[in-house]
Amino acid sequence: MPRPARKRLPRELERRLLRVPKSARRDAAFRKAIHQIPRGKVATYGQVAAAAGYPLYHRHVARLLRNEPPGRLPWHRVVGAGGEIKLRYDAGIEQRMRLEMEGVRFRGKRIDMEAHQHRFRPWEFEEF
DNA sequence: CAAGTGACCCGCT
DNA sequence: CAGCGGGCCACTT
Numbered sequence: 001m002p003r004p005a006r007k008r009l010p011r012e013l014e015r016r017l018l019r020v021p022k023s024a025r026r027d028a029a030f031r032k033a034i035h036q037i038p039r040g041k042v043a044t045y046g047q048v049a050a051a052a053g054y055p056l057y058h059r060h061v062a063r064l065l066r067n068e069p070p071g072r073l074p075w076h077r078v079v080g081a082g083g084e085i086k087l088r089y090d091a092g093i094e095q096r097m098r099l100e101m102e103g104v105r106f107r108g109k110r111i112d113m114e115a116h117q118h119r120f121r122p123w124e125f126e127e128f
Numbered sequence: 129c130a131a132g133t134g135a136c137c138c139g140c141t
Numbered sequence: 142c143a144g145c146g147g148g149c150c151a152c153t154t
Contacts, residue, residue, distance in 0.1 A: 030129050063150095081136075081138080
């Protein structure tokens with residue numbers, strides 16, 4: 001008896017489910033969320049994580065941004081809770097300047113979140 | 129394998 | 142407002 005032909009999953013599905021590590025899926029979701037933040041708006045690490053479907057993963061968003069090669073993501077639009085810049089030294093200055101260039105206004109050390117909070121649309125992140 | 133660490137966050141002093 | 146502790150999870154030591 002010939003071996004019954006084994007059904008093969010569609011390539012794309014297989015790649016997503018089997019080949020791609022979980023962390024890569026997460027990071028992709030994080031990047032996607034960060035790309036959604038428009039000029040002049042900001043979101044916190046925690047909000048990005050939650051919008052990407054991974055609440056509690058705020059630290060991972062930070063780690064991604066730290067490792068990500070510069071130039072691809074609008075990294076400066078991701079801030080700490082309450083609109084606080086978490087980067088230190090020069091990096092912190094740069095982030096603030098980039099935001100101010102986009103019209104983001106600060107009250108003291110913090111961003112005026114009332115005015116610049118980005119609201120994610122949940123349905124855009126229902127994965128696959 | 130345990131302990132420490134981080135572009136975090138929240139609650140409580 | 143500052144500092145501390147606990148929580149979180151992956152990575153490093």
